[in-house]
Amino acid sequence: MSYKNEVKELGKEKLLSFYRKMVEIRNFEERIRFLFLEGKMPGTIHQYIGQEACAVGVCSALEGDDVIASTHRPHGHAIARGLSFKELMAELYGKTTGCCKGKGGSMHLGNLEKGMLPAIAIVGGNLPIVVGMALSFKLRKQKRVALSFFGDGASNEGSFHESLNMAAVYNVPSVFVCENNLYGASTNIGKMIKIENISDRAQCYGLEGMIADGMDVIDVYFNAKKVLKKAREGGGPTLLELKTFRFCGHSRRDPCSYIPKKEKELWAKKDPINSFKKILLEEKIVDISDLEKIDIQIEKEVSILNISNRSHTHDGCSAGSSKYPYL
16 A cells, blocks of 8 residues: 555544445445335436445545535445435435435435535536636635546546646646546446556646555545645646446446456455455554444444335335345
């Protein structure tokens, strides 16, 4: 890990907050996955399982008045930015108590009061909006940063290139975070681009391009902190590529059969939560009891989530646990 010496300097409380948020995202996603499979939740979902370190590492480096924009896969970003289980679950059930009054659903989660623009499901659709927000911050002389999350598939959209060019020309306080999970829906990135790193495209527009390990929350955090500080101080935008992997299909109906078994097994060994837990214990930063308390608390919070929605759908259920049968 690149920042091993700095880990302890973050302090136990900060590190446990990373662990808590990642476990919250994982458990929430597992919970709604069961609700969909049991036919107890409407609509569709695009899940974030496996990419938790990306959202938590980046959002933990943000200031309170910064703003993020997300994609059709927004649950992880929303939880990492501070949206509650209650407002997210209510939104998924189309209830007026949801974060978008039940009008957005899974692909349009957000709460601007908490620093998250309602997610935009159009591939690459949030990038130009982030440029506009960042330009607004600059013109108002505000020390704020606008940040875009998008996937590797979006890097082939015209909006990606137009946005990076304009952000560079106007030198706006923005950060473009590409969560490269190697698959645009079912298509491997090797069939879409002929360069090794998406971050290399930054130099075409006069931006700095950086890469971080998207399965390592510490590496993501420190790299995000660096580029956010640069943007806030007038240093301009950055394209930050996070090398990651989703442990699930593109959407809930995707069996993920197009990914080779060996590739799935390789990435499963890099599980961001298990890897981070190992670091915390090996470095003697926490005791196993500290982590177990968090696990138990979050499991209880998540296990009753759909009960509050009985009036809209069905009775609560016991989702149980899953060890990723799709891996």
